[in-house]
Amino acid sequence: MVSCTVHNDETTPHLAAYVVPLVERPVKTRKRSVIVGKGEDGKPIRAIKEFTDPGGVSLCAKEFLGGRQKLRDMQTDFAETVGKKYGLERGIEHSMAKHQSxxxxxxxxxxxxxxxxxxxxxxxxxxxxxxxxxxxxxxxxxxxxxxxxxxxxxxxxxxxxxxxxxxxxxxxxxxxxxxxxxxxxxDSLAKDLAKARLDAGQIAMTVAKGGDELLKLHEILKEKLIRSPENERSNDRGFSR
Structure with a gap:
């Protein structure tokens, strides 16, 4: 931020802030397809090579503004943080209205x-x-x-x-x-929600079915373990005593 000044020389006080959008970019490695030579048929031969972006500090207004969605989020956050306590409501999102002085x-x-x-x-x-x-x-x-x-x-x-x-x-x-x-x-979100609920229901049914199969398998193994020859001999020795 270069400067921030409050102006009281007009009917409505306002604030003017001058900001330089400096963004620190990290070091990145990216891959690119480059031509490394030609084949016997004369066609170019390509290979994937890695390039390192050294990073640093650069100007990037998009980092602050970020397009329409980020501006909408900024207005929503401002309305919740500042406007709400003064009884001000946020404007309609995606409004088609045009300004009139x-x-x-x-x-x-x-x-x-x-x-x-x-x-x-x-x-x-x-x-x-x-x-x-x-x-x-x-x-x-x-x-x-x-x-x-x-x-x-x-x-x-x-x-x-x-x-x-x-x-x-x-x-x-x-x-x-x-x-x-x-x-x-x-309508679009409702369809997505209905599909998500249907998928969740199918997953729940699959899990429940798998649980039932595990219980059945557990009972089968338990029954086989009880009827195993070692258990039968052990039971016979116990009975002979």
């Missing part, structure tokens, strides 16, 4: 909706420049642009709310996709 969200819902009323006088070309002999008025194209801008400005909040509704619907679809993905994972 707070400013954009509140900007959409706080703008009022206005009713548009176009008066007959608004359709008439307005005076642009008054002269002594002639005056300059709006052209038909300018009137159309002015009225269009007025309508768009008045209905902009309504359009924004419609976009908010669209955003909410998109959010719902994203959650549905996340749930479907989770259901697929659950």
């Amino acid at each position: 707070i400013r954009a969200f509140y900007g959409l819902i706080q703008r009022p909706v206005q009713n548009v009323t176009i008066k007959p006088s608004a359709i008439q070309p307005q005076l642009l420049k008054k002269g002594l002999l002639t005056s300059e008025f709006e052209s038909d194209e300018m009137v159309a642009i002015r009225l269009t801008n007025a309508v768009q400005s008045a209905y902009a909040p309504a359009v924004a709310k419609a976009k908010l509704l669209e955003t909410s619907q998109r959010r719902i679809r994203q959650i549905e996709n996340t749930v479907k993905y989770a259901d697929t994972r659950i």
Whole structure:
């Protein structure tokens, strides 16, 4: 770690850490197939040789980040260690949602909706420049642009709310996709669990069957031992006494 600083100059205090991802690599021996010559037919001859990696210290960001799964595990661990005691919940894993800024969200819902009323006088070309002999008025194209801008400005909040509704619907679809993905994972895990239980049951039956066979074998050996000639002679001598 190069430095670690807490910033209190903003509304939300935050910490900035600068880390150099130095990783110590151990000495390793690896095998490779290399060309050691050519045969009589001219084809290359290969052989397996060992090479030693001396190891040392190198830069490796993957050791800290480690791909998607390691980042998910990091977020889960952070939520359990830090967020949980403050009442914060971890986000949905494998979520398909996309980020929307707070400013954009509140900007959409706080703008009022206005009713548009176009008066007959608004359709008439307005005076642009008054002269002594002639005056300059709006052209038909300018009137159309002015009225269009007025309508768009008045209905902009309504359009924004419609976009908010669209955003909410998109959010719902994203959650549905996340749930479907989770259901697929659950089904897959359930099948694996059922297979594991079936395998465990078969193993238990095999062990039980083997135990029964061992008991039977033990009884047979015991019976043979009792009926052996030495035991019979011993019993006869004992009876003669």
